[in-house]
Amino acid sequence: MAEYDVTGETHKEQESPAKVVQEKKDPLQEDHRSKQFADLDRVIGRYSRERGQLIRILQKAQEIFGYLPEEVQAYIAEKIDIPVSEVNGVVTFYSLFATEPKGKYTLNICMGTACYVKGAQTLMNALKEELKIDEGETTPDGVFTIKSTRCVGACGLAPILVANEDVHGKISPGEIKKIIQTCRKGESVDNKKH
């Protein structure tokens, strides 16, 4: 029964608010884009004086853009005068860097040993089932991305789900639905604001 609720809501969000936002936002978006690059310039200005700060620049760039598209990688490479292949090499090496846009909420299930022996796999299955996507994928409405993370070091609270920055400890598959619903509520409120 819960499935119907979820898919129903998904459709709603996909059709109406998203489109409206898109059409309206075009000139705004361009503005937003140039602001993002201006922010990136500041980051590069600050860190490129020190040697070996590529990882920090990429982290900050990801904070600005949400992910690291080729365009951004090439931009950074040119600005700090290193081959784009080197930038791409670093981006693809570390798991924190994403080359695809992520959902508004990234739901990370901790797959550390302590969480694993306390049922993290069952949580992961429940989450995949609930959102109908696989690990590493994003829901079509762009709200959720499922990921697994290495130990977050809060093993006393195992098993753990990290929704963006919020750590939820000792959770059961049943609570996953609640967390998703809370996120969705936040999402619909945000949409109305736009």
Add this chain to the structure above:
Amino acid sequence: MIIKSIEDLKEVKEKYEPLIKQRLGHRNGLGLTQILVCSGTACHSSESREVRLELEQELARRGLEEQTRVVKTGCFGFCEYGPIVMVHPGEIFYCQVRPGDVRELVEKHLIGGQVLERLLYHNDSTGKRTQTIEDIHFFQAQRRIVLRNCGVINPEEIGEYIARDGYFALADVILHKNREEVIEMIKKSGLRGRGGAGFPTGRKWELTAAQDIRPKYVVCNADEGDPGAFMDRSILEGDPHSVLEAMTVAGYCIGANQGFIYVRAEYPIAVERLELAIEQAREAGLLGKGLFGTDFDFDLSLRFGAGAFVCGEETALLHSVMGQRGEPRPRPPYPAQEGIWGKPTLINNVETFANITVVLREGWEWYQGQGTSTSKGSKVFSLAGKIYNTGLIEVPMGTTLRTIIFDIGGGIPGNRQFKAVQTGGPSGGCIPAKYLDLPIDYESLKETGSMMGSGGMIVMDEGDCMVDIARFYLEFSQDESCGRCTPCRVGTKRLLEILIRITEGQGEMEDLEMLEELSYDIRDASLCGLGQTAPNPVLSTLRYFRNEYVTHVRDKRCPAGVCKALLHYTVDEEKCIACGLCAKACAAQAITGAPKQPYRIDPEKCTRCAACVAKCPRQAIQKGIRKDVADLGGEAGIYAGAGDTENRATL
């Protein structure tokens, strides 16, 4: 103020000492109530921040902010019962305090002067509640040396660290000692690297100091990647200055003026505290140019890990510090000879640095007397898994596993049997019950086929399948293998494939030999520590739990009931009340039935998610071996029983 001398340090110490002394149980008539709130990651996740804010608001509302102070502290270690709140004077220890409890706490304790019984620690075995930290067995059996400031001082206040004799050792070293003397002290203390391999720390310092090339660098490895290990994080969150001080001492001894702390970006609180600590140390003149009025300069900067386990390996870490792909390289040259930008670099782990300040403060003679003949001092472990008191503990080297797990840890919940304890993360192994009385140090753990590692201990009970655990670790190592060398890249993949085959009931008896052979090849031929130790979880489980592998392969059974492909869910027709809840819960529509008829599960459609088991009000759905596989196995039924007793005998 800028601290230039030991006198300056003493001045700061005097200012903060009364506060600290009260927290240590002194009734010094301060006229002040201090409320300590744990702000480590675990307590933070269970809303300790909200508790703190609520406390501050409530105190302001009641006009109590003058005589009461709310203090953030690092981890108490008792993570299972977080958030922890401690009230001084009186040392009253409250557990699991929720924001909603704050009002009552303030009313009853601070205004009424009475202890709020309901939030005290409840000892399940005696059925009593205890008031102070000393009454709790978890703390009684520990010796907190490295962690002595965690849960006592505010990690965001450098003055409190100084009040605990912090930075005095640094002043003494810079003002009164030459570098050879200090290195000699570290050597004599017998301190060994706490990152896992246990290389003598003094030797490492000596090697780096002996290099003639300049500049040199000091690096702190805070890339704590082992799943289930959180010692380093807790030290950084609870006592960051101890690491800063030790790194500065290291810089002085080896002749370096720049240090880097390589910390995981996944530890936001630790990063924040480190940034603040560095800033405060700079403001106090304890980092930067001309420390203590001498010509010695030393400064620190942070570098962030971006989620790669292999970066815990020192040569990979160096590449990552330089902003490159974190791939390891062959050694020699060792980092002591050629490290960052090709210059001599000293790399020590967080806990090792935290031990340096202990050695300098207490003296090498004292330190030498702690621990076992080969492993000196104490070790911080993080306890997790199937254990009552998950958390952070510190015990002298040589303590037995039994003391740690059953005494401090409180044993296994739910009357279940202890099966194994996993130490050393993906590089370590599973230690079975027969070694529970083994005094643990670097050597003894190695002999069992595991290793000290960074100090994560995951306790497993009879509900954990050891083949599945081996598969879990291999999946981790395979995923984290950087791909530079073939034995690790391809070897771990093949190992994992075999393990998956076994857990899915497709294994052959020859696979077990293949697992062993391949494991030895990977161990001997891999480039770095990751590959060399990746087979350990397989080898150790094969060594101690071979019959579990055999049961999977020969009988197509998973005795612990974990491996899904080997499971079969059936409805006990006697118990079924035909309520239909299971059918509703089933996402795969594998359960059918009609009113007043027992329900049935179609094994073809069943995904073994166990959702129905959770829903059934009569516990009528049972987990068993798969019938179709059992039929294929022929004698499986007989072996099933035999395997079971065989298995229990080893527990």
